Amino acid sequence: MLPLKILISLCGYSATIQACSLHDIAPVPSSDLARRSVLPGKKLPTIIKNVRVFNGWRMTEPQDISFHGETISFGSFHPEEPEVTVDGTGKFLVPGLIDSHLHISKVSDLELLASYGVTTGVHMSCQSYEACHTFRDQTDLTSIIFAGTASTGAGNPSSNLPQTGVSFPDLDEATIIANVFNNGSDVFKVAINDDGPTQDVLNGLIHEVHKLGRQAMTHATTREAFAWAVAAKTDGLQHMAADGPLSRCIIDRMLKHRQFVTPTMNIFKQAFENPLILNFLRPNGAGNITYEAVISNVRLLHEAGVPLLAGTDAVGVVTPTISVPFGLTLHWELQNLVVAGLSPLESLRAATVVPALHHRLEDRGAIEPGKRADLVLLNSNPLDDILNTMDIARVWIGGVEFQDIGGKAE
Incomplete structure (x- = not known):
């Protein structure tokens, strides 16, 4: 693989990163997709x-x-x-509680969410639009909004590019965005990877999304990735920089752009407690990532006034030794936020009124x-x-x- 060319540097950061694929390794048989156990x-x-x-x-x-x-x-x-x-x-x-970052794969996942009082979930990367509409049609279970499958770089196996045979970034931004929103997605998602998109392409994608009056979310798990996402003026940053402290320059720009962060402390905490999960997350950045850096950066953002949303990156049971459960993890995340300096009042807001405001869920x-x-x-x-x-x-x-x-x- 050729090294990624860095086209722009913000606040002194430039590097390569790769997206997490934890939620891509456990396909669900179609016969189980819509199975319910609760009438x-x-x-x-x-x-x-x-x-x-x-x-x-x-x-x-x-x-x-x-x-x-x-x-x-x-x-x-x-x-x-x-x-x-x-x-x-x-x-x-x-x-009702809102989990602002999860990955569901079947209707029974919604039942688990509901059983823990999670009444809304943001499915942060739709791998099958047919399945996502099935999830959204369950009117008496946890309601779902979803992001289109994350746009990535050429050659990345998790790319959501239309099956046109044209490699990203040669495909124009309008076509990529149309593929997401014409399939009913609520928001657009970009994953910053070591094979793209470049800063220029990232900027162009998010600019075009904003021209439509829609929101863009960007996967970022290092300081460098945060710098790219902030420069592109994404609406929401998903995950947290785990490789060291965010600079005041980055935080000031986030405040200026009115960006919010869903830090998903839960998945980092679980990963550092379970090396099998960490093996999936480590490609997101350098080997010097720590959970202490995650806590410290959440504290820095909170003290600066950057809006924080509670999200878990829950995927359910992946293998007998890897599980990121639905519902329960949101309560863990509220506890994580308190450890990082939020009061119980602020933590509860991060799973109720704050995500409703930032995800434009007015009801x-x-x-x-x-x-x-x-x-x-x-x-x-x-x-x-x-x-x-x-x-x-x-x-x-x-x-x-x-x-x-x-x-x-x-």
Whole structure:
């Protein structure tokens, strides 16, 4: 393979990187794609009485929350009476949680997410558009938005280029972007690799995405990759630089461009605890990557005011010795963010109102009249201890109660 030519350097960084392929190694038989183990639920007029509410910004005093169909209202139903009354005394209601970076492969993955109160997921690289639409059509399970298969460089086996026989970057940006959005993708994704795209091509792709009024996400796991992604003015940076501290120059430019980061601390932490996972991640950069660098950089970004979104890079069970489970990992990520300096309040926002704002999901992420009835009822206060997000009593998705709580779905 020829070495990549560096066309631009930002804040003194220039290097080559390669994308992670952990989520590409476990294909799912088509017969298992849409298999469900939980029967669809029903939308029943419901009132939760005397419950304290984390509305996305703060915890309120006890009040009543009602919903009928998919949307929330306050107080009691008029003139229709609720069919379900839930006593919320001593309990805490939070918006359905959002995992801003995962890779699902079958509908039963959505059941696991729902069982842990994760009511929205961002599927960050669609390998099959038919499958992605199947995931998105499950109205009573965790709802999914998805990025088109990541655009990479010529010769990369995980490239999502249209099957035209034309090698990237010779294919023009408009054709690459059309392939993603004409297939129903919500966002565009680019993976910075050692075989491309070059900085110029990266800039051109993201510029064209922005001309359409759409968002671009960029996979980046080193300081050099962050520099490239920041220079290209991507909307969201996925993962975290793990090879040393981000410079103030890079962070200032991120603030200027109003970029956000989904650091996926979970996958780094799991990798450094499991060498088998680390073997898949190490090609993302130099051999001197450390989890301490990940924590330090998340802390630097938080202190500077760069928006942070909770995401896990969950893929489920890959092999008997490699598993990045759905649902549970988002709760781990909230704990990771607290270790990196966020308060429990800020950590909870990173999985509710903050990703809703940055992913343009105007109908969720908060508990307000007219928002989706994506709700998680907790037995204990998550603002006292972030571990309490796992103390789940009940979950509703679009007004439908999910019956299998705590990862019991098979």
